Amino acid sequence: MPSFSSDVKNEMARLPLQKDCCERAELAGLLRMGASLTLGAGRALGLAFTTENAAVARRALVLLKQMGSVRTEVMVRRSRRLSKTNTYFIRVLPGKVVSAMIAEMGLSLENASPEGKKALFRKKCCRVSYLRGAFLAGGSINRPEASCHLEYVTTSYPFAELLHSLLRRLGFPAGITGRKEDCVVYLKEGDAILDFLSMLGAEEAATSFEAVRNVKEVRNQVNRLVNCETANLGKTANAAARQVAALRRLATGGGLAHLAPGLRAAAEARLAHPEASLSELGVHLGVGRSGVNHRLRRLMELAAKQEVRCAGER
Numbered sequence: 613m614p615s616f617s618s619d620v621k622n623e624m625a626r627l628p629l630q631k632d633c634c635e636r637a638e639l640a641g642l643l644r645m646g647a648s649l650t651l652g653a654g655r656a657l658g659l660a661f662t663t664e665n666a667a668v669a670r671r672a673l674v675l676l677k678q679m680g681s682v683r684t685e686v687m688v689r690r691s692r693r694l695s696k697t698n699t700y701f702i703r704v705l706p707g708k709v710v711s712a713m714i715a716e717m718g719l720s721l722e723n724a725s726p727e728g729k730k731a732l733f734r735k736k737c738c739r740v741s742y743l744r745g746a747f748l749a750g751g752s753i754n755r756p757e758a759s760c761h762l763e764y765v766t767t768s769y770p771f772a773e774l775l776h777s778l779l780r781r782l783g784f785p786a787g788i789t790g791r792k793e794d795c796v797v798y799l800k801e802g803d804a805i806l807d808f809l810s811m812l813g814a815e816e817a818a819t820s821f822e823a824v825r826n827v828k829e830v831r832n833q834v835n836r837l838v839n840c841e842t843a844n845l846g847k848t849a850n851a852a853a854r855q856v857a858a859l860r861r862l863a864t865g866g867g868l869a870h871l872a873p874g875l876r877a878a879a880e881a882r883l884a885h886p887e888a889s890l891s892e893l894g895v896h897l898g899v900g901r902s903g904v905n906h907r908l909r910r911l912m913e914l915a916a917k918q919e920v921r922c923a924g925e926r
């Protein structure tokens with residue numbers, strides 16, 4: 613069964629290309645996350661990009677093609693395992709154009725051009741595209757039935773910080789943490805993940821995420837309600853047990869005989885029906901729930917007074 617992560621990536625990887633600026637930004641995010649630098653003749657730089665997702669490999673090739681005279685080679689390693697996961701290797705052959713592109717996209721630390729990087733993130737549309745590219749190459753998301761969690765994993769701390777600040781700038785409550793050798797940038801709130809999916813264009817994924825979340829929410833509400841009712845039942849039962857115990861003591865002290873008829877009837881009804889709710893006792897007594905409540909409270913006071921008296925006589 614394909615994971616939700618791959619559903620999301622398949623959908624994002626098939627979005628139509630829209631603007632040159634965003635194509636560049638998405639490719640930069642994709643390569644920064646998933647590619648490593650290679651060195652050719654004359655210190656010219658090239659790239660090697662690896663992915664197990666066919667749609668992502670195709671997306672990378674399409675985006676690279678938009679960059680002009682960039683030469684690429686593709687290799688597929690077919691898996692012998694039952695899972696049938698292929699691995700796609702894309703090589704961008706070293707050359708002057710590629711070296712310039714790498715510098716402009718901030719893919720190499722030495723050659724990073726601050727102006728190029730600034731241009732990459734100036735517009736919101738490009739920041740969103742960069743996050744999409746990086747997600748395609750190294751993001752993952754829990755299936756909606758599980759706990760809400762979406763993350764980027766990278767070994768580079770500066771890159772993790774960049775993703776974190778881009779998410780924050782877009783208003784997402786992103787967190788950043790370490791896991792073994794890796795840096796993890798994550799989102800944990802369902803609403804944030806929903807906004808993220810739809811902002812990055814994965815509308816179908818967002819719709820199914822929301823549908824499952826609504827089901828979960830209703831189930832939680834039902835559970836809360838049931839727990840609440842159980843707690844109330846517990847309280848009622850405890851109160852009834854206290855009343856029965858107090859009335860028994862009152863009766864042993866001979867106290868019932870001296871009671872006003874209304875109070876006496878209430879005491880007898882409670883003793884005869886220890887499990888009944890106030891409303892049920894009310895039916896027996898021909899009075900309302902609050903009337904029963906009042907009488908039982910009065911009886912409890914009398915029982916308490918009698919105990920005080922008994923304690924004083926001892």
Ligand SMILES: [Zn+2]
Pocket residue numbers: 631632633634635637735736737738739741
């Ligand atoms: Zn743009």
